[in-house]
Amino acid sequence: MPRPLFATIHTAALSNNLAIARRFAPKSKIWAVVKANAYGHGLERVFTGLHSADGFGLLDLEEAVKLRELGWSGPILLLEGGGRLTDIEIIDRYSLATTVHCDEQLRMLEVARLSRPVNIQLKMNSGMNRLGYAAGKYYAAWKRARACSGIGQITLMTHFSNAEGEGGIQHQLEIFEHSANSIVGARSLSNSAATLWHPHSHFDWVRPGIMLYGASPSGILGAIQGLGLKPAMTLSSKLIAVQTVEPGEGVGYGSIFRAQQRMRIGIVACGYADGYPRCAPEGTPILVDGVRTRVVGRVSMDMLTVDLSLCPSASIGSLVELWGSNIPIDDVAVVCGTVGYELMCALAQRVPVRTE
Numbered sequence: 001m002p003r004p005l006f007a008t009i010h011t012a013a014l015s016n017n018l019a020i021a022r023r024f025a026p027k028s029k030i031w032a033v034v035k036a037n038a039y040g041h042g043l044e045r046v047f048t049g050l051h052s053a054d055g056f057g058l059l060d061l062e063e064a065v066k067l068r069e070l071g072w073s074g075p076i077l078l079l080e081g082g083g084r085l086t087d088i089e090i091i092d093r094y095s096l097a098t099t100v101h102c103d104e105q106l107r108m109l110e111v112a113r114l115s116r117p118v119n120i121q122l123k124m125n126s127g128m129n130r131l132g133y134a135a136g137k138y139y140a141a142w143k144r145a146r147a148c149s150g151i152g153q154i155t156l157m158t159h160f161s162n163a164e165g166e167g168g169i170q171h172q173l174e175i176f177e178h179s180a181n182s183i184v185g186a187r188s189l190s191n192s193a194a195t196l197w198h199p200h201s202h203f204d205w206v207r208p209g210i211m212l213y214g215a216s217p218s219g220i221l222g223a224i225q226g227l228g229l230k231p232a233m234t235l236s237s238k239l240i241a242v243q244t245v246e247p248g249e250g251v252g253y254g255s256i257f258r259a260q261q262r263m264r265i266g267i268v269a270c271g272y273a274d275g276y277p278r279c280a281p282e283g284t285p286i287l288v289d290g291v292r293t294r295v296v297g298r299v300s301m302d303m304l305t306v307d308l309s310l311c312p313s314a315s316i317g318s319l320v321e322l323w324g325s326n327i328p329i330d331d332v333a334v335v336c337g338t339v340g341y342e343l344m345c346a347l348a349q350r351v352p353v354r355t356e
C-alpha cells in the first residue's frame with residue numbers, strides 16, 4: 001500500500017487569489033511571482049490557475065525555460081537577474097526580462113551580443129539593503145542603461161522590507177520617489193503586502209507572490225481574514241495506526257509527550273522528510289476525521305503523532321489534514337516560529353502531488 005500522504009494544488013483557488021490581487025490593484029499589471037517552483041506548488045501545476053497574469057516573476061533560468069515550454073509567450077522577469085554571461089544567452093534566446101541591480105550585470109548587457117534588446121527592471125536599494133543601486137547612484141545607472149543598445153524598456157523597481165509590518169513603506173517610497181523623480185518610465189514596487197495594504201505604491205506593475213497561494217505575508221492569519229483568499233495547497237494524509245496509552249506513558253522519540261490519563265494517539269503518515277516541520281510543538285493544530293486536534297510528541301522522519309481525545313470515531317484510515325482550508329498553513333507556521341512561505345517551499349520532492 002502506498003503512503004496515504006499527498007498534496008493537492010487547487011487551480012480554482014489560484015485563479016481566485018489572482019482575481020483578488022487584481023481587485024486590489026485594478027490599474028496595475030501583475031507579475032505573478034512563481035519563484036522557488038511556485039512557492040513549492042510546482043510551476044507546471046500553478047500555470048493553469050495563474051495564466052491570466054500579465055507576466056511571471058521567478059529566479060531560476062531553468063524555471064523560466066520551463067514556463068516557455070509550458071506555452072507561456074508573455075513576459076517573464078528574472079527577479080535577481082543573471083550572474084554569468086551564459087545566462088545572457090538564455091535571456092536572449094527565451095526573451096526574458098531581467099533585473100539589473102549592480103554594475104556587473106549592466107556590464108554583461110553592454111558587452112553581450114544579443115539578437116534583440118533585453119527589457120530590464122533597474123533595481124534601487126531603497127532600504128532593504130540586499131540588492132540594488134544606492135539611491136544616490138540610481139540616476140547615473142539609469143542613464144548608463146539607457147545608453148546601452150542591448151537594453152530595451154527600463155522599468156524602475158524597488159522592494160519593500162516592511163510592507164507587512166508596522167514599519168510600513170513610507171520611508172522607502174519617499175527615497176524611491178525622490179531618486180527616481182526625474183525619470184520617466186514604468187514602476188514596479190509592490191509585493192503581496194504592499195498590493196494589499198499600500199495602494200499608493202501600486203504604480204504600473206505589482207509583484208504579488210504569497211497572496212496568490214492563499215497565505216499571509218505577515219505570517220499572521222488574521223491579517224488576511226475576510227479578504228477571500230483561498231489556500232492553494234492542501235497537505236493530507238491518513239492515520240496508519242492508533243495506540244492507547246496509559247497515564248505516564250510517553251509517545252515518540254524522547255518521550256517528550258506523556259499521557260496524563262488513558263488516551264488514544266493517532267499515528268499520521270507524514271514527517272519531517274515530507275517537509276512537515278520537526279520543530280512543530282505540542283499543540284500544533286491538525287485536522288483528524290474532521291476534528292481540529294493537536295500534534296503531540298516529537299515529529300519524526302516519516303510519522304507524527306496526534307491526540308485523538310476529541311476524535312472518538314477516528315481509526316486507521318481516518319483522513320488527516322496537515323494544512324489546507326481547515327487548518328491554515330499560517331496557523332501551523334506561527335506555532336513553529338516561521339511563516340507559511342517556508343512550509344510551502346519545503347514540501348518534499350517525495351510527496352505525491354495532485355492538481356484539481
Ligand SMILES: *Cc1c(COP(=O)(O)O)cnc(C)c1O
Pocket residue numbers: 033035079159190191192193207208209210211217
Ligand atoms: C519574492 C518576491 C516578491 C513576492 O513577495 P511576496 O511577499 O511573496 O508577495 C516580489 N518581488 C520580489 C523582488 C521578490 O523577490
